[in-house]
Structures are given as structure tokens and as C-alpha cells.
Amino acid sequence: MKQVTLIPGDGIGPEITEAVKAIFSAANVPVSWEEENAGQTTFDTIGELIPETLIASLLKNRVALKGPITTPVGKGFKSINVQLRQKFDLYSNVRPAKTTKGIETRFDNVNSVLFRENTEGLYSGLEMFDERLQISDSVARLTRVGCQKIIRAAFEYANKHNCKKVTAVHKANILKSAGALFLGVFNEIAKEYPHIQADDKIIDNMCMQLVAKPEQFDVIVTTNLFGDILSDLCAGLVGGLGVVAGANIGDEMAIFEAVHGSAPDIAGKGIANPTALLRSAIMMLHHIDLKDEANRIETALEATLANKEECTGDLGGKASTMEFAQNIIAKL
């Protein structure tokens, strides 16, 4: 039995984690969950946003499945998600976006994996506000080592999975300092992988290219904010936020979570799509070498997604979160 930390999170988090737990249990996956939470919920009960018990559990298990955690807009605490990524140096945020048979979209051939730098850039937390002058500074700090780690992770992935091309996305024309560092490191590392095509695009053009001809992209690597935005864009190309998975990976630990947030507009209604979290959980099973279990669950999931009637509302079906989970379980 492999012990994994489970963070249910906020909003739809508890609903979709219940669905994933039910599917894992029905598939007899040899994983035991150690449940710990974070965010406003734990602050209200024990006065800690990131409880010591969660940190201890993560340090012990080194692998976690995480639901979304709400972050206040404007004043209030700093994103728990960003804090966890920085605290444990989970520098790669890996977000695949692939067309799924049965999910109606404008494209039938999207297959990309986005590598988002996960600890630096505009999310560094270097923010100043001068009350008197009403001037705000948000510093997008990049380090050479940080760029090297994410870009190497992207090329290593491309190498391992026989991907033809890695595209770096930047704004080096305007961001002379950060852009030049990121692109410079990209060109250096690309030389070590001569069999992989290295391409780069300026972020604004990239957005246009992605919505017009997404099939031209394979592995994409970019800085934190661009990656955050592009991954939601990519979600829109393949069926929406309900279906795209993600992983925060460092050298010592990995936390798997969907791309989406806590979806307050549908929370508590039992209608959220658990596919994104389930796909993140499948990535987790590959990470801990439970490949047979991963493939078995994936096959049942794909068969369910192929039939719109069996899916949740975001995919045009009528199933609740748990009915959808039961439809998957029936096919295991």
C-alpha cells in the first residue's frame, strides 16, 4: 500500500475528491489516503492556513492529490497553491491538453503538454505598493537556475515521449531582461537535444496560433503567468476546465491537481466534472509506478467520456458528479 496525502480543498474540491476516492476504491488501487486540508477551512478551525500536520504528511509521503483551494481576490492571504509550490520547489507544472473521443470541440487533433515554470516570474511575491504615490510594483523575477530546471524538464519529457518539437513562449521583445534570460537558456539547452525541433513564439502570437491551429504544438514551455493563462486557453480547446489535468513536480515531491479552481458558481450542487482531478490522479499513478491501475482506470474513463449521455453537464450530459463516477466504475 502506498500512502498518499489527499487535500480535498474548497468549493467543488470535496465533491470531486469523493468521486476519485470511490473510483480508486472500486479499482482496488493499492493507495491509502492520508487526508489533510489547507486554506480558509483550516484557518477557521485551527487557525492555520497551511497546517503543520499537512506539511509533515507531505514530507513523509512525497506524493499528494490535491483539490482546488480558493484564494481571496485582492487583500487577504497569499495563494496556498503558490505557497505549496514554492515551499517544496515544485518547479514544473505539467499540463497535458488532448482531444478526447466523444467530447465535442472545434478541433479533433489537439495533443500538447504545457510546462509552466511554477515558482518564479510574476508569482515570486515581490510586490510593493506605495500608498502615498499610488504606485504598484510586481517584480517578475527569473533565475538562470529556475529557467534551466523547467526548460530541461520540458526537453527531457519530449525526449522520453518521442515528441518532435518544444516551443518556448516568451515576450523577449518587450521584457528585455526576463525574456532574454528565458529565451537564452532555452536556446542553450535546445542544443543538447538536436533531434528535437526547438521553436519559440511571442506570447501574443502564441494565443492566436493556439486558437487557430493548435495541432502545430507539441511540448510548450513558458514562464509562470503565461503558463497559467495558456493552460486555461488549452483547456478550452479540448473540452474545458472540467477535463484537463495537471501535476506540480519537483525533485523531491509531486502534488497532482487539476488546472481548474474551486468553481464557486457550481460548488455544493454535485454537478462538477471529476475528470480533471481523476486524470491528475492517473498521472499520479504513473508517477508512483502503478501503471496497470492507471491504464485500467483511464480505459474506463475514456469509454465513459465517449458517451455524452453518461457525462456531467459541462460536457452536455445530465449525470451528477457521483453518477458519472458510477458510470466509470461500471466499466472497470
Ligand code: NAI
Ligand atoms: P475556476 O477554474 O474555479 O472556474 C472557472 C469556470 O470553470 C467556472 O465557470 C467553473 O464552474 C468551471 N469549472 C471549473 N472546474 C470545473 C469542473 N471540474 N467541472 C465543471 N465546471 C468546472 O476559476 P475561477 O472561478 O476563476 O476561480 C475560483 C477560485 O479558485 C479562485 O479563488 C481561484 O483563486 C481558485 N483557483 C485555485 C486553483 C488551485 O487550487 N490550483 C487554480 C485556479 C483557481
Ligand code: MG
Ligand atoms: Mg490557473
